[in-house]
Amino acid sequence: MKNILVYCILLACIGCKEITYREPQPKGVESLRRIPKNLQGKYLLPEDNRSVRDTLVVQSNTYFASSDPKRGSHLSDSLLLKFYKGFYFISINDRPEWLLRVFEQEKNGDISCYMLATEENVFPELLKNLSKEIKVDSTVLPTETLYQIDPSPKELLDLIRKGYFKKTATLKKIQ
Numbered sequence: 001m002k003n004i005l006v007y008c009i010l011l012a013c014i015g016c017k018e019i020t021y022r023e024p025q026p027k028g029v030e031s032l033r034r035i036p037k038n039l040q041g042k043y044l045l046p047e048d049n050r051s052v053r054d055t056l057v058v059q060s061n062t063y064f065a066s067s068d069p070k071r072g073s074h075l076s077d078s079l080l081l082k083f084y085k086g087f088y089f090i091s092i093n094d095r096p097e098w099l100l101r102v103f104e105q106e107k108n109g110d111i112s113c114y115m116l117a118t119e120e121n122v123f124p125e126l127l128k129n130l131s132k133e134i135k136v137d138s139t140v141l142p143t144e145t146l147y148q149i150d151p152s153p154k155e156l157l158d159l160i161r162k163g164y165f166k167k168t169a170t171l172k173k174i175q
Helices: 004-011 120-130 153-161
Strands: 016-018 041-044 055-058 062-065 079-084 087-094 097-105 111-115 117-119 137-140 145-149 166-174
Touching: 016 120, 117 120, 117 166
Parallel strands: none
Antiparallel strands: 016 117, 041 055, 041 166, 055 062, 079 087, 087 097, 097 111, 111 166, 137 145
């Protein structure tokens, strides 16, 4: 995967199906050019059955696992960071769709990670409930069907606050 943080968060959601987006989120909010100082530092990554837990290193425009600093990710036109109403949003271009990860920094510096996904066996229920809140489009590809939404910033926040985005991990800040 092109993105170590996405990989680590996806580990917590193996077997999940995800709602995606046509464009970076939240719409109309300008992307940050640098990662804010309050997010910079080192974080323990979720456990993944290795003998030693890895550390995520976040710098001004990049982040990487300390075990593999050459495979880090940089903010770019295909990896965007936005801040809106207390949440950080990372949009990842995964042509033909955008993936979204939502982060909230806790008072102690830890970061809670969220995504709009669920296990495949209950995905139809998520679609049913979500379609009561917002229009859900589907695109049939040869290997899968994509489900996308196009929320306004207010609708996106409402979906977060109503619990549609599930917590996938907590990254513990190392002092």
